[in-house]
Amino acid sequence: MPTTAATKKITTHTLRQMKASGEKISMLTAYDYTMARLLDEAGVDVLLVGDSAANVMAGYETTLPITLDQMIYHAASVVRAARRSLVIVDLPFGSYQEDARQALHSAVRVMKETGAHGIKLEGGESVIEAVQRIVAAGIPVMGHLGLTPQSIYQFGTYAVRAAEEKEAQKLLHDALLLQQAGCFALVLEKIPAKLAGEVTAQLSIPVIGIGAGKYVDGQVLVVHDMLGMNQAFKPRFLRQYANLQEVIQEAVRQYVADVKSQQFPGEHEQY
Numbered sequence: 001m002p003t004t005a006a007t008k009k010i011t012t013h014t015l016r017q018m019k020a021s022g023e024k025i026s027m028l029t030a031y032d033y034t035m036a037r038l039l040d041e042a043g044v045d046v047l048l049v050g051d052s053a054a055n056v057m058a059g060y061e062t063t064l065p066i067t068l069d070q071m072i073y074h075a076a077s078v079v080r081a082a083r084r085s086l087v088i089v090d091l092p093f094g095s096y097q098e099d100a101r102q103a104l105h106s107a108v109r110v111m112k113e114t115g116a117h118g119i120k121l122e123g124g125e126s127v128i129e130a131v132q133r134i135v136a137a138g139i140p141v142m143g144h145l146g147l148t149p150q151s152i153y154q155f156g157t158y159a160v161r162a163a164e165e166k167e168a169q170k171l172l173h174d175a176l177l178l179q180q181a182g183c184f185a186l187v188l189e190k191i192p193a194k195l196a197g198e199v200t201a202q203l204s205i206p207v208i209g210i211g212a213g214k215y216v217d218g219q220v221l222v223v224h225d226m227l228g229m230n231q232a233f234k235p236r237f238l239r240q241y242a243n244l245q246e247v248i249q250e251a252v253r254q255y256v257a258d259v260k261s262q263q264f265p266g267e268h269e270q271y
């Protein structure tokens with residue numbers, strides 16, 4: 001039976017079962033209490049407190065500036081709303097790259113100060129020790145390969161990754177290492193669908209894609225993008241399920257007009 005919004009809490013174990021049974025995993029980003037409540041109630045399996053908060057919440061061009069303290073603030077707000085969804089939190093840039101000890105320290109802070117259920121970090125071979133150390137402490141870790149926005153200055157573009165054979169082989173190698181190191185799931189961002197399918201078939205852990213096509217175990221999108229809150233951002237992989245930019249701006253235009261024309265508040269909207 002598919003896992004519905006009415007059934008019990010999602011765990012990392014549930015995600016493994018979903019992969020095994022072929023039920024696709026739904027994941028969306030969330031950064032605040034109210035949105036997280038709406039997503040949780042609507043049946044999203046995983047809420048990712050992504051470091052994309054740096055972009056969509058704070059207006060930075062990249063994800064690099066957001067701090068661990070700021071991620072903890074967002075994550076604690078999301079956890080307070082989550083009744084059913086699994087909550088995973090991105091370790092931000094600079095909070096785990098030094099060494100495994102620093103990575104563990106950051107992961108422990110996230111778990112203790114937010115009540116989240118696990119962390120996500122970007123990278124392959126270079127983060128294996130960090131993954132092992134965090135997993136050994138009993139903290140679930142989600143990996144992230146392909147387009148890794150924290151390394152944007154190394155690559156210089158947000159173009160599709162691993163389109164060439166050599167990079168594709170490296171990605172598959174890294175994915176296997178992450179699984180071996182104990183990751184419970186893996187995000188693949190902006191890579192060819194065929195490669196994502198091959199990785200998904202070779203791994204026993206769930207693979208969740210963003211711009212990685214349909215042959216994966218689940219999908220993730222940035223919630224502000226899929227709700228159409230920024231009509232200027234329309235990459236090919238993004239499906240917009242609403243046009244909230246229009247809905248919100250129309251409501252606000254109406255409010256401004258009502259205030260100006262003294263149509264608001266009315267007789268029944270005052271004491």
Ligand code: KIV
Binds near residue numbers: 221
């Ligand atoms: O930060 C984020 O939103 C992410 C997703 C794009 C996977 O890492």
